[in-house]
Amino acid sequence: MADLLTTAYPWVKxxxxxxxxxxxxxxxxxxxxxxxxxxxGVAGSELSETFKVMERRLVRFIMTPAxxxxxxxxxxxxxTPGVVDPIASHWFQIKLAALIAxxxxxxWLEKRRREFVADLNIRPARTYRFVNxxxxxxxxxxxxxxxxxxxx
Numbered sequence: 001m002a003d004l005l006t007t008a009y010p011w012v013k014x015x016x017x018x019x020x021x022x023x024x025x026x027x028x029x030x031x032x033x034x035x036x037x038x039x040x041g042v043a044g045s046e047l048s049e050t051f052k053v054m055e056r057r058l059v060r061f062i063m064t065p066a067x068x069x070x071x072x073x074x075x076x077x078x079x080t081p082g083v084v085d086p087i088a089s090h091w092f093q094i095k096l097a098a099l100i101a102x103x104x105x106x107x108w109l110e111k112r113r114r115e116f117v118a119d120l121n122i123r124p125a126r127t128y129r130f131v132n133x134x135x136x137x138x139x140x141x142x143x144x145x146x147x148x149x150x151x152x
């Protein structure tokens with residue numbers, strides 16, 4: 001099994017990075033759609049219904065599959081011999097904490113999307129402008145932890 005994981009490593013890592021990029025694109029775009037939806041999408045209007053379709057497709061066909069793929073490939077990487085020691089690597093523990101926070105953001109945004117679907121959004125556009133920055137900060141933390149590996 002170790003030989004298979006080692007042989008597959010470049011492919012698994014490639015899939016992990018591709019999925020992470022796609023997931024991040026969605027995490028950065030969805031709150032932006034919510035800003036426009038909150039500002040201009042009057043409940044029941046044609047524009048509101050268009051936003052609902054865009055938001056649903058983004059979550060269902062890009063964000064969630066990308067998140068699942070990133071997680072699965074990441075777990076495979078953790079079990080690949082010589083890649084990371086999850087117990088001794090403090091950079092990895094910080095990355096994992098940021099990744100869990102990013103996953104929480106994903107589910108928080110999905111809950112807000114369901115509120116928009118039901119025309120029950122109570123948050124102003126300003127809230128979504130602020131939320132739009134959170135994935136960026138978490139992404140920076142994750143990238144620094146993986147590339148610079150401080151606290152090794």
